Amino acid sequence: MKKSSMAVFLSLCLLAGGFFTEKTYADSNFSGDWIKQGDAWYFYLAPNTPLEEEWLSYNxxxxxxxxxxxxxxxKYIDPEDKxxxxxxxxxxxxxxxxxxxxxxxxxxxxxxxxxxxxxxxFLRRELESLKQKDFGKKVEKASGDADSTATTLEGAVIHPEAYALIDINDDGYKDIVLLKDKVREETKLSPNVLAVILYKEETRITKESREEAKNKTENEKLPIKERSTMPLLEAEADGPYTFVVxxxxxTGEIAFLRNNRGGExxxxxxxxxxxxLNQLYSIATxxxxxxxxxxxxxADEVEFQEYQRILLTIQNQFGEPYPVKSYNLDEAGLEEGLKDFSKExxxxxxxxxxxx
Structure with a gap:
């Protein structure tokens, strides 16, 4: 089924015969236009002469x-070339x-x-799974039984509420950033990051006989891509540190700033x-x-002046929020975010x- 040559030919023929701007129905006397019969549409070049097995360029x-x-x-599969x-x-x-x-x-x-x-x-499946992940801080406590050494983990259960898709490693593919809070005006500029998860893929080409390939569709013949994810960073939602983008x-590149809630x-x-993943700076008091x-x-102890110098460098070089377009981790947010891609x-x- 070759599209270009026949489409151009039909366009010229229709221009010579004139266009009708709307489809018409089977009881119409029009020819050279669309006719509806039952639930199907047909295109007639002339009375009793429907177009068949051809491309049509129309309006x-x-x-x-x-x-x-x-x-x-x-979806249509060409029976000749699949x-x-x-x-x-x-x-x-x-x-x-x-x-x-x-x-x-x-x-x-x-x-x-x-x-x-x-x-x-793949991203949708990962996000649907990750929205159940618990990022609450857990504390190990004894079971309370004097004769037992068993312990349990206790703490609030906190799930991510939103996400963003950002190309972290500049490979063209967006990676997953899980966010603590729902998307609101006060969280848009600098949302709290719970996890940064890198997307990875590899192409695997399988060998097959000519006979096996003959009956496959165009897409079924494509090499297989194996997809996976790799966690880069994680933070407890109610822990001592917060991550922001x-x-x-x-350089204009994306970075992640971790700060303890005390601010030092x-x-x-x-x-x-x-x-x-590189840790560019780490200072503590x-x-x-x-x-x-x-x-x-x-791990090195430094003078206060050196600490101040590094702190000012961090504030000057990494003080600007990276523009993050985030979406809630619900069905509407998944649909919207997984369609939001630029032309580039x-x-x-x-x-x-x-x-x-």
């Missing part, structure tokens, strides 16, 4: 008229858009971005694609029994498809 949109002259809707095309319920070829239910993204020429859709499905002013201990983490403060950079991001995902 700037592409349609495929299948066997028996019936307009194709939904190519797959996607049309909406009105028969229009979908291009560079999501299907009406939001489950699939269709790229150019009606072709599904299969890997991108599988990636979105910050921008590195020098700071750490900065940044993920580099070729280096992994500890007081002895007399209340005398000692200052540390990582969608163009990147299109380049990752093997069936381009």
């Amino acid at each position: 700037g949109e592409s349609y495929y008229i299948g066997q028996g002259g019936r307009m194709v809707t939904g 190519a797959e095309y996607f049309f909406d319920e009105d028969g229009r070829l979908l291009e560079d858009e999501f299907t009406k239910d939001g489950k699939l993204y269709i790229g150019k020429n009606g072709k599904e971005l299969r890997y991108f859709n599988d990636y979105r499905t 910050r921008r590195n002013k020098l 201990d700071y750490s900065v983490f940044q993920f580099k694609k070729d280096e992994g 500890k007081r002895d029994g007399m209340g005398v403060a000692k200052y540390y950079s990582f 991001e969608l163009s990147f995902y299109a380049t990752q498809e093997f069936n381009n």
Whole structure:
């Protein structure tokens, strides 16, 4: 089924014969236009002459008229070359858009971005599982039985309420950031981070015979992508430290700032694609029994002036919030967040498809 040449030919023919702007019904006397018979649409080039098994370019949109002259809707697999095309319920070829239910993204020429859709499905499954994860601080306590050494963990159960998708390692794929609080005006600018989880994938190409491949559809012939996640950072929701997302002013890159609730201990983490997770800074203040403060950079004790210098560097270089677009971890939030991709991001995902 070749689209381009026949579509152009039909467009020229229809321009010569004139267009009708709306579909008409079977009891109409129009020819050279759409006719509805039962629940199906047909296109007639002339009375008693339906178009059949051809592409149709009509009013700037592409349609495929299948066997028996019936307009194709939904998913269509060409019986000759097993190519797959996607049309909406009105028969229009979908291009560079999501299907009406939001489950699939269709790229150019009606072709599904299969890997991108599988990636979105994987993220949804991960998020649905992660929203049940408990980030409450737990304290080990004795069972209370004098004859037993058994202990139990006690503490509040706290689940993440929201999430964000951010490309942490600059590989083009968004990673998962779990957030403590629901999306509200007061949490949008600097939400509390509970976990940062890196997305990973590898392509596995399987060998098969020509006979095995012959009966497979275009998408079924694609190599397999194995997907997984790797936790980078975690924080207790009610623990002594909080994580927030910050921008590195020098590079524009994303970083994570950890601060104790007292405000004297700071750490900065940044993920580099070729280096992994780096802790760029770590400063802390500890007081002895007399209340005398000692200052540390990582494990080394430093003078107060050096502590202050590092603190000012952190505040100046990582004081700006990184713009995080977050969504609630409910059905509406999952649907919205898993469709929110820029044109540049969608163009990147299109380049990752093997069936381009």
